[in-house]
Structure formats: C-alpha cells, structure tokens
Amino acid sequence: MRAIKNAFILLITLLSYQFSVAQINPLEKVSWKFSVEQNGCEAYVIGTAAIVNHWHVYAAHLPEGSFALPTEMNLEKSDKYEIVGKLQEPKPEKIYDEILNEDLFLHSGMVTFKQKINILSDKDFTLKGSYTFQTCDDIQCLPPFDDVFEVKIKACNKEENNNSDEMSFVLNETDNIDSTEEQSVAKVTENKKETTNKLTDKSLITIFFLAFLSGFAALLTPCVFPMIPMTVSFFTKQSKTRAAGIRNAIIYGISIIVIYVLLGTIITAIFGSDALNALSTNVYFNIFFFLLLIVFAVSFLGAFEIVLPSSWVNKADSASNRGGLIGIFFMAFTLALVSFSCTGPIVGTLLVQSASIGGMAPFVGMLGFSLALALPFGLFAAFPGWMNSLPKSGGWLNTVKVVLGFLELALAFKFLSNADLVMDWHLLEREVFLAIWIGVFGVLAMYLFGLIKLPHDSPMQNLSVGRTLFGTLVVIFVIYLIPGLWGAPLKLISGFPPPMEYSESPRGFGNNSSTVDYIEGTHVGPQGIPAFLDIEEGLAYAKKVGKPVFLDFTGKACVNCRRMEEGVWGEPGVIEILKNDVVLVSLYVDDKRDLPEDEQFEVEENGKTIKITTIGKKWSHYQSSKYKVNTQPYYLILDENGNEVGNGSADYENHGNVDAFKKWLEEGLDLYKTP
Structure with a gap:
C-alpha cells in the first residue's frame, strides 16, 4: 500500500515538473561552499548550504521509510584518509505533513554539514567528494540535485601540535558561491546586530532615568536648592512682562542642559564609545573609580569642599552681566561652577556608571541629569505660586548631602570588587563586601537617628517624621543584609555583591555537602552547578553523557x-534543568589570566592585528567572531557537536524573568531531543 502511495506522489510530482512554466535551477535556491577545518592529523570536511527564505532542504538522517530525500555529502574512498563516524548536522526542524502522513525533518537558512576524517598521508592532497540534496518550499519541490566538489588537505605531521584556535580553512576554487549566501550571512549578522542594538537602547533608557533621578537628588543639595527661588525671582522681577520672565527662565534652563550635555559629549569624544566600555572592565580604571568615589564621599560627608578655581567663577559671573542670551547662558554657567562642590561628585559618579555602557551613554546621562536640574526653573517661572509650597532651606539640605555621601561610599566598593573579581585576588570576597555595606548603612542609620553628628550639621531638637521613616528603612535594609554573611541569596541587591561562589563558603555556612556530584575538570559555578571553563572540554563531556551544552558567555564584573x-x-x-539536563560551560570574557604561549594567537579586527594573550580575550573574540555579538550575559543551547539547536539566544533584557528563561530552556531541550 505504501509503495502505491509513493508511486502516486511521484507521478504527481513529475506532472507538476512537466507543466511548469520554467524549470528552476536548485542552485538558485541553495548555494554551497565546501571547506576544511584541520587540526594536525584530524580534519572536518565542511559543507555549508545557504538557503533562501521560505525554502528548505531535508535532514541528512531521516527515519526509515521516509519519503523525503536526505541531504548527503559523500567522500571518495582513499588510502590517504579514513572517515570517522557519520555525517554531522544541526538539529533539524520537525513538522508534520498531512498529505504524506509523516514527520518531516528540515533545515532552512544557513546550515552546516560536517564529516570528520583522520589524515593518513604525509603529503598534501586533494580530497574529492559529491553532494546530493532536494529543496522545497510550501508549494513545490525542485528535482533532486547532485554535484561534485574538491578541497585541499594538508599533510599529516604528527610532530606538530597545532592549536585549535589556528585551524586552517581551505576553500575549493570552484566552490558554488553566489550572492545568495552572502545575503544570508549578511541577514544573520544584521539580526544579531539588531539584537545588540536593542539591548543598548534599553541600557541607554536605564541610564537616562537613573541620571534623571540623580538630577533631582542634586536639586536637594545646599548648593542648588536655595538658588531656585532666587533665580526665578530674578527673572520674573527683572523682565518687563511675565511672558518675558518665563521665556528667560526657560532659556536659563536650556542653557543648563546645553552645558552638561556638552560635558557628556566631550567625554565621549575624548575617550570614544568603545574605549569607555573597555574602561569599565579595566582593573586600573576600576581602582581609579573606587578612589575617586571615596574622595567624593568624604567631601559630601563634610571633610572638605571640592571647589573650582575662584577665577573661573569670577569670569563667568562677569560675563553674566552682559544681558541677552549670552548673559543668561553665563548665569547658568556660573550656577554650574558655584554648585560644583555638590553636583561634581554626582556628575562624576554618573559618568563612571555611563562608562560601563559606553557608546552614547555619557551624552544621554548628562541629558537626563541636566533636564531634572533645569526643569524646576522653567516650571516655577511659569507658575510662581508653586514656590510657596517649597520647604525652606535649612539643615535638612546638609542631611541630604551626607546621605548621598554614604551612598557614594557604598557604591565605591562595587568598583573595587570588580577589580578584585577580574584579577582573582580574593581580597574582597562576598562576606567582606557585605560586612562593609552593613557597616556603611549601619552608620548611616545611626546618623539619621541623631546618634552621631558630622561637621556641617545644624543643631537638632527633634527628629522629623520623614527622617525617622527613612532611618527605619535603612535599619530594615541592614537587617536584610546580615543573613547574606551565612549564604542568603539577597536577591534585592543581586549583581552588586560578589557572586556566591566567590566567597569563603561557596555552598553556604555549615553546608559541607555538594548539591550535585563533582565532575572532573569543572569548578563550582553559580548556584553550586559544576561549570566547565573551556568550550572543547564541555562539548567532550556533553558527548560522553548525551546532554546538550548550556553555553554561558559571562563576565566576572x-x-x-x-x-x-x-x-x-x-x-x-529552572535550577532542576541547569543541574540535571544540561552541561554548563561558562566562558568569562574578562578573565585576565594569561594563555600559555603556545596557545596565544593573532586575529584581524577592524583592519588591525590584535594578539590574543589572555583567556578573557580568547572567549571575547570567540563570541564576537562566531556569534556576532559582544554583550553579556549571552546564552545558547548547543548540541554535543557545538551546533545551535535552533531556539535562538537568551539574555538579561529579554529573559530576565523566570517564566521567559524557563520557556527558552524547555524549547532548547525539546529541539535537542527531536531525532
């Protein structure tokens, strides 16, 4: 019965070809490239098929009795090499065909087939082979197509120990390459760039709102807050009409925005967008940022004032008397200079945080900060009655400044922790970091409740309701931090302290038993999961145990x-899947440990030759060259041959909640298990 069905389908197919208006060449839909990936006496013959949109080819390994024509890549028999194992392919897409009444296994887009060989010849030679495929869309199938190919193989020199990062790629001169493949590759690259751009856009939005809140914090400092009613009153009284006063106040606010945005633009222009991002993970700059924030914090606490040269202020003040737009601009510039002792530390901290994002972040950060700083001047000039609701200047302004100083002090240790993590010094492990934060916020609570006083504090008879409530919140936060010393996860501040595995007791206080069995070649990763730190070791173990690889591009900082x-x-x-169903491979792109000299290599990037000398640079180059992205975290599910299973990538922005991440993991496992 099945033979009759197949004959009938074959007859219909032949008739459709007979009455086609024009015969389509299958190579117009699928273009092929053949190459060799060789490491000493082992090599992979690789066939890469670039398939146009809405078309597909069938998998190489199909269920017995399937009507579909499998894709094949056959090598001629020769005594110069031996074939090892079966043809390797990525996990195919599985769909059910109602007409054929069977499951079909398909590949679309860009797909790579690999055949491993052991080279036996001590001389270079040409390997010959053939390939066969059939391509279809949702309406029709083109006739099966077969052709031959040749690739150059280097001699087997058993004395050489070539590094796997320096594999040679030799292409056949008559490879069937056309613009179809180039377009497919370009599309994949474009999609990954689009993903990276989306992540960057979200980061810029985050830095804008943080900067906006920082601008409001700066408004409440003793250098800026008293200037609001004075400046608005000046514009409304000196202007001939109310409209002119509002206009001048708005120009004043715009001038403030221009001044601070110009600062962000200059910072970006001097360092460059890529350099700022590189600085964020640089050990020496993290230490510099730590010392800088310590200075800012001590200044806010009242030890000294950070002021600019008085000559700068005097010259700006003189220029403000010119009148007109120039005079208003220099009035704003004078405010920026006079208030520097309060706004300088906030602006400096903001620029440091912007450096961790790079690109336009300093520009966007200064825009958000200056917008919040300038907004009150325009609003109060338009609605002068609102100023009656403002609290009077007083000792509370210095309290705001001191609170900001304590926050700067706590944040400073995050940058020192980054340097410690990257260099593996273990000077600031999780317990020490948390002890410092408990101490800082504990002293802040004592200050808010009036138990200690600092140099510029005014006499205080009673605690205000707001100060009491805020002090209570700080005490609650300190109590929340304390269990972290014994292994509590502290999810509210996740990302700030060093990870659990970077502590004196990685498995928690008093817990001497491992949650999972130890695996040779691994270290204790996040959540106590054994993690391989090398992709090849992880793939080898995955092949041994028959599990997919969970590839984690990450960073210590x-x-x-x-x-x-x-x-x-x-x-x-989630934890059950990560512990039991996958092999975790964590590649740290900021690992500063040196590669052995025989594993160091050079690459071409943006027209420059760069030497890869550290483990972190190796994995960073691996991620950017293979997957066309350089953001972390970046997750992939791979089969035991290192091919993506087809569920795409995951990241913090799009999978930062349990449901989305769990769904992504389950989809990857389902695709891996599909035969």
Whole structure:
C-alpha cells in the first residue's frame, strides 16, 4: 500500500515538473561552499548550504521509510584518509505533513554539514567528494540535485601540535558561491546586530532615568536648592512682562542642559564609545573609580569642599552681566561652577556608571541629569505660586548631602570588587563586601537617628517624621543584609555583591555537602552547578553523557550576569534543568589570566592585528567572531557537536524573568531531543 502511495506522489510530482512554466535551477535556491577545518592529523570536511527564505532542504538522517530525500555529502574512498563516524548536522526542524502522513525533518537558512576524517598521508592532497540534496518550499519541490566538489588537505605531521584556535580553512576554487549566501550571512549578522542594538537602547533608557533621578537628588543639595527661588525671582522681577520672565527662565534652563550635555559629549569624544566600555572592565580604571568615589564621599560627608578655581567663577559671573542670551547662558554657567562642590561628585559618579555602557551613554546621562536640574526653573517661572509650597532651606539640605555621601561610599566598593573579581585576588570576597555595606548603612542609620553628628550639621531638637521613616528603612535594609554573611541569596541587591561562589563558603555556612556530584575538570559555578571553563572540554563531556551544552558567555564584573544567576537560575523549574539536563560551560570574557604561549594567537579586527594573550580575550573574540555579538550575559543551547539547536539566544533584557528563561530552556531541550 505504501509503495502505491509513493508511486502516486511521484507521478504527481513529475506532472507538476512537466507543466511548469520554467524549470528552476536548485542552485538558485541553495548555494554551497565546501571547506576544511584541520587540526594536525584530524580534519572536518565542511559543507555549508545557504538557503533562501521560505525554502528548505531535508535532514541528512531521516527515519526509515521516509519519503523525503536526505541531504548527503559523500567522500571518495582513499588510502590517504579514513572517515570517522557519520555525517554531522544541526538539529533539524520537525513538522508534520498531512498529505504524506509523516514527520518531516528540515533545515532552512544557513546550515552546516560536517564529516570528520583522520589524515593518513604525509603529503598534501586533494580530497574529492559529491553532494546530493532536494529543496522545497510550501508549494513545490525542485528535482533532486547532485554535484561534485574538491578541497585541499594538508599533510599529516604528527610532530606538530597545532592549536585549535589556528585551524586552517581551505576553500575549493570552484566552490558554488553566489550572492545568495552572502545575503544570508549578511541577514544573520544584521539580526544579531539588531539584537545588540536593542539591548543598548534599553541600557541607554536605564541610564537616562537613573541620571534623571540623580538630577533631582542634586536639586536637594545646599548648593542648588536655595538658588531656585532666587533665580526665578530674578527673572520674573527683572523682565518687563511675565511672558518675558518665563521665556528667560526657560532659556536659563536650556542653557543648563546645553552645558552638561556638552560635558557628556566631550567625554565621549575624548575617550570614544568603545574605549569607555573597555574602561569599565579595566582593573586600573576600576581602582581609579573606587578612589575617586571615596574622595567624593568624604567631601559630601563634610571633610572638605571640592571647589573650582575662584577665577573661573569670577569670569563667568562677569560675563553674566552682559544681558541677552549670552548673559543668561553665563548665569547658568556660573550656577554650574558655584554648585560644583555638590553636583561634581554626582556628575562624576554618573559618568563612571555611563562608562560601563559606553557608546552614547555619557551624552544621554548628562541629558537626563541636566533636564531634572533645569526643569524646576522653567516650571516655577511659569507658575510662581508653586514656590510657596517649597520647604525652606535649612539643615535638612546638609542631611541630604551626607546621605548621598554614604551612598557614594557604598557604591565605591562595587568598583573595587570588580577589580578584585577580574584579577582573582580574593581580597574582597562576598562576606567582606557585605560586612562593609552593613557597616556603611549601619552608620548611616545611626546618623539619621541623631546618634552621631558630622561637621556641617545644624543643631537638632527633634527628629522629623520623614527622617525617622527613612532611618527605619535603612535599619530594615541592614537587617536584610546580615543573613547574606551565612549564604542568603539577597536577591534585592543581586549583581552588586560578589557572586556566591566567590566567597569563603561557596555552598553556604555549615553546608559541607555538594548539591550535585563533582565532575572532573569543572569548578563550582553559580548556584553550586559544576561549570566547565573551556568550550572543547564541555562539548567532550556533553558527548560522553548525551546532554546538550548550556553555553554561558559571562563576565566576572558583569552586574546583569549576577542578576540572572542569583535571581533566575536558582528558581524552581529552572535550577532542576541547569543541574540535571544540561552541561554548563561558562566562558568569562574578562578573565585576565594569561594563555600559555603556545596557545596565544593573532586575529584581524577592524583592519588591525590584535594578539590574543589572555583567556578573557580568547572567549571575547570567540563570541564576537562566531556569534556576532559582544554583550553579556549571552546564552545558547548547543548540541554535543557545538551546533545551535535552533531556539535562538537568551539574555538579561529579554529573559530576565523566570517564566521567559524557563520557556527558552524547555524549547532548547525539546529541539535537542527531536531525532
């Protein structure tokens, strides 16, 4: 019966070809490239098929009795090499065909087939082979197509120990390459760039709102707050009409925005967008940022004032008397200079945070900060009655400044922690970091409740309701931090302290038993999961145990990586998958340890030759060259041959909650298990 069905389908197919208006060449829909990936006496013959949109080819390994024509890549028999194993392919897409009444296994887009060989010849030679495929869309199938190919193989020199990062790629001169493949590759690259751009856009939005809040914090400092009613009153009284006063106040606010945005633009222009991002993970600059924030914090606490040269202020003040737009601009410039002792530390901290994002972040950060700073001047000039609701200047302004000083002090240790993590010094492990924060916020609570006083504090008879409530919140936060010394996850501040595995007791206080069995070649990763630190070792183990690889591009100083590991990985439904169903491979792109000299290599990037000398640079180059992205965290599910299973990538921005991440993991497992 099945033979009759197949004959009938074949007859219909032949008739459709007979009455086609024009015969389509299958190579117009699928273009092929053949190459060799060789490491000493082992090599992979690789066939890469670039398939146009809405078309597909069938998998190489199909169920017995399937009507579909499998894709084949056959090598001629020769005594110069031996074939090892079967043809390797990525996990195919599985769909059910109602007409054929069977499951079909398909590949679309860009697909790579690999055949491993052991080279036996001590001389270079040409390997010959053939390939066969059939391509279809949702309406029709083109006739099966077969052709031959040739690739150059280098001699087997058993004395050489070539590094796998320096594999040679030799292409056949008559490879069937056309613009179709180039367009497919370009599309894949464009999609990944689009994903990266989306992540960057979200980061810029975050820095804008943080900067906006920082601008409001600066408004409440003793250098800026008293200037609001004075400046608005000046414009409304000196202007001939109310409209002119409002206009001048708005110009004044715009001038403030221009001054601070210009500062952000200059910072970006001097360092460059890529350099700012590189600085954020640089050990020396993290230490510099730590010292800088310590200075800012001590200044806010009242030890000294950070002021600019008085000559700068005098010249700006003189220029403000000119009148007109220039005079108003220099009035704004004078405000920026006079208030520097209060706004300088906030602006400096904001620029440091912007450096961790790079690109236009300093520009966007200064825009948000200056907008919040300038907004009150325009609003109060338009609605002078609102100023009656403003609290009077007084000692509370210095309290705001001191609170900001304590926050700067706590944040400073995050940058020192980044340097410690990257260099593996273990000077600031999780317990020490938390002890410092408990101390800082504990002293802040004592200050808010009036138990200690600082140099510029005014006499205080009673605690205000607001100060009491805020002090109570700080005490609650300190109590929340304390269990972290004994291994509590502290999800509210995930990403700020060092990860759990970077502590004196990685498995928690008093817990001497491992949650999972030890695996040779691994280290204790997030949530106590054994993690391989090398992709080849992880793939070898995955092949041995028959599990997919969970590839984790991460960084020791990556805040969002810690948030995922501490806030998502350990949740029910996720932790079970990560512990039992996948092999974790964590590649740290900021690992500063040197590669052995025989494993160091050079690459071409943006027209420059760069030498890869550290483990972190190796994995950073691997991620950017293979997957066309350089953001972390970046997750992939791979089969035991290193091919993506087809569920795409995951990241913090789009999978930063348990449900989304769990769904992505389950989709990857389902695709891996599909035969």
